[in-house]
Amino acid sequence: MPPPPTEQLFAVAAPGLEPALEAEAEAWGMRPRREEGGVVLEGPAGLHQEANVRLRTASRVLLRLGGFRAPDVGALTRGLAALDLGRVWNGTGTPRLLVAAHRSRVPAGAVLGAAARAWGVPGLARAGDLEEDDAEGLTLLARLEGDTCTVSVDTSGGLLYRRGYRQEVGRAPLRETLAAGLLVLAGYDGGEPLVDPMCGSGTFLIEGAWMSMRRAPGLERRFAFERFPGFAPAAWEALRARVQAEALSTPRAALAGFDLNAGALGTARRNARRAGVTLALERRDVKTLEAPGKTPGLVVANPPYGKRVGEGGELPDLYRALGATLKRAFGGWRVALLVPDEAVLIRALGLTGARSLPVRNGGLPCRCLLSPL
Structure with a gap:
């Protein structure tokens, strides 16, 4: 044969x-x-x-x-x-x-x-x-x-970060593909708790929930290959049905998000609803945050850069507060942070020995910091 x-x-x-x-x-x-x-x-x-x-x-x-x-x-x-x-x-x-x-x-x-x-x-x-x-x-x-x-x-058409659920974005949107990429780089497999202390519109949490549910990201969108002359609709629907059947109805682990901005939390709730997931979201200041639950997991965050959100002069204090909370409240957890490639901000976090990987977010040079706490 x-x-x-x-x-x-x-x-x-x-x-x-x-x-x-x-x-x-x-x-x-x-x-x-x-x-x-x-x-x-x-x-x-x-x-x-x-x-x-x-x-x-x-x-x-x-x-x-x-x-x-x-x-x-x-x-x-x-x-x-x-x-x-x-x-x-x-x-x-x-x-x-x-x-x-x-x-x-x-x-x-x-x-x-x-x-x-x-x-x-x-x-x-x-x-x-x-x-x-x-x-x-x-x-x-x-x-x-x-x-x-x-x-x-x-074969894709629109860029693959367009999953279909995020119809609203925060003031500094994070692409879904980048959020998922940082979770993969951090070794997240959906089986441990996930916390975002500055969750914004909820992209990290929703991507983490889909990973935890084993839900494929492309089930709710169209692709360029569907317009190819050789496209076989029946075979495609069979593949979609098989992939859909693999998904769980709920995440395997707890996911929690916090933000000081009530409007951002509302956006995160609506995005999560469209994605078919329920998130535990609460308005909290990062300075007073405590770890939810006793089981350690992964803390992930995309703190403000000063390019689109807030004033640059305030950022070192915010980064120092975030670093202090991580060390105080999340001992035994792991952390993955997407931060600008600016030495003063990275030093302010105080995560000595963190693994640093170069990435880009919206064209800006950034770093993915990975570290145990």
């Missing part, structure tokens, strides 16, 4: 989250290979659907359509013309093309014209970048590395 058809994917991760995405994909048996910007996955046909619906820390899932040598524009045009795009494009409409070139003798500006000639699409549109949150139309990616060109198609 011939081997089953296989797919090669590139799951895109936000800067710094590649290890989290690798660990997550490995846990699902997807055989990841980490590269800069994400992980390569290989598996049976339909793997792109499972990756989109399951992976919490991926920003996009790209399906590789083919690769070829492209030492010059002529070879590039011939290689593009030989690609079989039939399973993702029926020839109608105008796709968008994202071009990434590194050490290539073919100028990036010439790729759009070569693709337009090869595919007979004079009005081929140039895409911006992979961070564009565009849920409509077909987006292809041509990556030139030296003499090699690899062409992929975006």
